[in-house]
Amino acid sequence: MFIRTLAVALTLAAPVFSQSLPQPLSDTVSDFADVLDATEEGRISRLLVETRDATGVHMVVVTMPGIATQGGAGQRIEDYGKALFNAWGIGAADRNDGIMLLLDTEGREARIALGAGYDPVYDGRAARVLSTAVLPSLRDGNFAAGIEAGIASARERLITPFLAGTPVSVSDGFETPGDGTGLGNILLGVGAVGGLAGFGFWRSRRNRRTCPNCGSLTLDRSTEVIQPPTRSESGLGMQHLTCSSCGFNDHKSYSIGYSMRAGRQNRSSFSSSGSRSSGGSRGFGGGRSSGGGASGKW
Secondary structure: OOOHHHHHHHHHHHHHHHHOOOOOOOOOEEEEOOOOHHHHHHHHHHHHHHHHHHHHOOEEEEEEEOOOHHHHOOOOOOHHHHHHHHOOOOOOOOOOOOEEEEEEEEOOEEEEEEEOOOOOHHHHHHHHHHHHHHHHHHOOOOHHHHHHHHHHHHHHHHHHHHHHHHOOOOOOOOOOOOOOHHHHHHHHHHHHHHHHHHHHHHHHHOOOOOOOOOOOOOOOOEEEEEEEEOOOOOOEEEEEEEEEEOOEEEEEEEEEOOOHHHHHHHHHHOOHHHHHHHHOOOOOOOOOOOOOOEEEEO
């Protein structure tokens, strides 16, 4: 009897949590903390629209005056960011490529939440985006500068290599301290000696991904369509991950977007208030996050 009562209580409580999450103010910037003036918000919104137009990747910026006041009481920013990301459906449903930059001004904490399509190596790259581009300006009290630098860095360090589909490491594309002597030259020498042998090895594994279990670049990914999409409804696919080094296996379902015409119609008619958003906004695409990304404090 107790178990049945508990199950009913949990079932009833689940919708309450989802309803407590705020609705987006736009599909570019939702400044709940009111830390941006009209000029800054407009500039950031245009930057996000330009990024989306150029790459097809939907990135949003959210500021909160404490996540506890916005349905996140007792939660870590990582869990809250994932819940908000999925509630809003950031990014394309068939690629799960969305990105959210979330700032909690009360906890002085920032989070880059990534769509489920990004490999775990991008978590480290997101951490570098925060530490090198976003957090320094936030520590100086300049929210607009930190956000704008974060968008530019995310486009270069996250979106561009993701779209190219090439293997990356955490440090690729980031400047490292020093003048190029010492360890850098030693590594360069080792690389030159082993270059020819290593080239063949890299070629044989360039389409592999980093295993989240053992860290080896031996993770194979394949997908299959379980239910094809129609002109009015999304389909269902299954992603299979297998590591040849440690035997790791994982299977994840994902949504397949319905017809391109229907998708465009859905995006262009979005707005949280029922009318079309300004600044070239086109709505959310139903993307999801599995919790990937990075957090940092200022």
